[in-house]
Amino acid sequence: METTPIQMADQPEAERCDAVRNRALLLDAAAALVAERGADAVTMDAVAAKAGVGKGTVFRRFGSRSGLMQALLDHTEQELQHAFMYGPPPLGPGAEPIDRLVAFGRARIALVDLSGDTLRAVEDSPELRFGSAPRQVSLTHVAMLLRAAGTEGDIPLLAHSLLAPLEASLVMHQIRAMHMPIERIADAWEDLVRRVTESPAGH
Amino acid sequence: METTPIQMADQPEAERCDAVRNRALLLDAAAALVAERGADAVTMDAVAAKAGVGKGTVFRRFGSRSGLMQALLDHTEQELQHAFMYGPPPLGPGAEPIDRLVAFGRARIALVDLSGDTLRAVEDSPELRFGSAPRQVSLTHVAMLLRAAGTEGDIPLLAHSLLAPLEASLVMHQIRAMHMPIERIADAWEDLVRRVTESPAGH
Numbered sequence: 442m443e444t445t446p447i448q449m450a451d452q453p454e455a456e457r458c459d460a461v462r463n464r465a466l467l468l469d470a471a472a473a474l475v476a477e478r479g480a481d482a483v484t485m486d487a488v489a490a491k492a493g494v495g496k497g498t499v500f501r502r503f504g505s506r507s508g509l510m511q512a513l514l515d516h517t518e519q520e521l522q523h524a525f526m527y528g529p530p531p532l533g534p535g536a537e538p539i540d541r542l543v544a545f546g547r548a549r550i551a552l553v554d555l556s557g558d559t560l561r562a563v564e565d566s567p568e569l570r571f572g573s574a575p576r577q578v579s580l581t582h583v584a585m586l587l588r589a590a591g592t593e594g595d596i597p598l599l600a601h602s603l604l605a606p607l608e609a610s611l612v613m614h615q616i617r618a619m620h621m622p623i624e625r626i627a628d629a630w631e632d633l634v635r636r637v638t639e640s641p642a643g644h
Numbered sequence: 645m646e647t648t649p650i651q652m653a654d655q656p657e658a659e660r661c662d663a664v665r666n667r668a669l670l671l672d673a674a675a676a677l678v679a680e681r682g683a684d685a686v687t688m689d690a691v692a693a694k695a696g697v698g699k700g701t702v703f704r705r706f707g708s709r710s711g712l713m714q715a716l717l718d719h720t721e722q723e724l725q726h727a728f729m730y731g732p733p734p735l736g737p738g739a740e741p742i743d744r745l746v747a748f749g750r751a752r753i754a755l756v757d758l759s760g761d762t763l764r765a766v767e768d769s770p771e772l773r774f775g776s777a778p779r780q781v782s783l784t785h786v787a788m789l790l791r792a793a794g795t796e797g798d799i800p801l802l803a804h805s806l807l808a809p810l811e812a813s814l815v816m817h818q819i820r821a822m823h824m825p826i827e828r829i830a831d832a833w834e835d836l837v838r839r840v841t842e843s844p845a846g847h
Contacts, residue, residue: 565768571817594839598832601818605808614774615804629801636797637839 464502467492468516471509472559480562485509507566511573514563517556518575521548525582538589539638545582546607546630553612554623560609579604592638603637606630670695670705671719674712675762683765688712710769714776717766720759721778724751728785741792742841748785749810749833756815757826763812782807795841806840809833 470491474482485506489496503509530536531544553560564570583600592599605611607630615621673695677686688709692699706712733739734747756763767773786803795802808814810833818824 570813571821594835595828595832598818598824598829599836601814602809602832602836605811605814606805608808610773611804611808615801618774621801625798626801629798629805632797633802633805633840637836 463494463498464512465516467494467499467502467509468513471513472517472556475513475558475562479558480510480565483510483513483562507569510563510566511569513559514569514573514575517552517559518578521552522575522578524548538586539634542583542586542590542603542634542638543631545579545586546603546634547627549579549607550612550623550627550630553607553609554616557609557613557616561613564608564610576604587638590638599637603634606633666697666701667705667715668719670697670702670712671716674716675720675759678716678761678765682761683713683768686713686716686765710772713766713769714772716762717772717776717778720755720762721781724755725778725781727751741789742837745786745789745793745806745837745841746834748782748789749806749837750830752782752810753815753826753830753833756810756812757819760812760816760819764816767811767813779807790841793841802840806837809836 467488471483471488474487474491483506485496485499485503488509489499492499499509503512525532525541525545525548527533531540532548533541536544563573570576580597580600583603584596587596587599587603612626615626616623670691674686674691677690677694686709688702688706689699691712692702695702702712706715728735728744728748728751730736734743735751736744739747766776773779783800783803786806787799790799790802790806815829818829819826
């Protein structure tokens with residue numbers, strides 16, 4: 442997963458590159474801690490030790506543990522976000538809205554399979570669970586696709602209802618505790634989307 | 645909310661009544677603590693102090709904090725469970741399956757509005773969130789109604805997807821952070837159920 446450099450005009454080029462590398466290094470360390478020992482193991486101290494830098498560096502970069510967790514979520518979701526906003530169809534622009542919605546859920550389920558521990562760690566934080574920027578982007582994306590498909594009804598709440606079964610904690614429960622193949626979970630998502638959007642208008 | 649006495653043949657009547665009263669007293673104390681100060685405030689010590697009993701009584705009754713939280717969930721969900729299993733239609737037996745499903749979600753949303761802090765406290769516990777007995781009962785109930793309505797597809801996963809938007813944390817976010825009227829949330833649930841179940845077969 443790559444980190445998109447943010448242009449900061451008041452920084453020299455070399456310093457900017459160091460900052461970007463440093464940030465990626467710290468986020469990789471945090472993600473590794475989540476995977477190895479769970480979200481509770483992600484403290485500012487542990488991330489500094491893992492990345493081989495001073496604790497002050499972690500604080501300067503992220504401000505607080507909550508800021509670090511938020512940045513970790515952005516890092517984890519960035520590739521998916523980029524793919525559904527700018528990538529090739531059917532996930533990106535160019536495909537039919539319903540096919541894009543199906544592809545969005547399938548990609549999200551695959552991301553949970555890959556980085557579920559990190560995603561779930563963020564869901565476990567009450568202030569980030571529903572308020573995070575990536576969740577807002579996903580909600581906006583789903584609502585946009587529903588409207589583009591001509592779906593009627595309470596679109597904001599329908600977007601909530603469609604995102605709810607894609608939550609990392611539920612999908613991980615289905616994969617790990619219920620031993621469901623992710624293909625089955627992805628097929629059930631497609632079935633749900635088609636039911637919701639193909640329903641006769643004005644039922 | 646009433647506590648149904650469990651018949652225990654080896655206990656004299658009076659002792660049994662004391663035990664039932666005691667249990668209800670402790671659970672009311674725990675629920676009050678959740679409402680006043682959040683789930684983290686529910687310790688064995690705090691519940692004992694609130695109920696005016698010794699800490700040993702709380703441990704004898706519930707074994708551990710996790711046992712107490714599980715019992716609190718059972719207590720909170722008991723009335724709803726009873727209503728959808730044995731109560732009058734449309735929630736209970738006698739109505740059409742889809743109308744029962746609509747009534748189930750509406751009753752659940754009303755319960756979140758009433759006891760959301762307690763329900764959310766249990767959802768925040770990873771081992772109880774998906775593994776609790778009341779959740780299992782709800783899943784079985786939703787799957788049974790979908791089958792009774794002749795709904796085709798992957799019924800266990802469809803039941804997961806329909807329960808997901810009813811989770812206390814999401815509904816509380818909609819009510820408290822987004823200031824949505826619960827009637828709007830309940831209408832969106834009914835709309836979702838009708839879309840999912842009225843979709844043309846074999847799409």
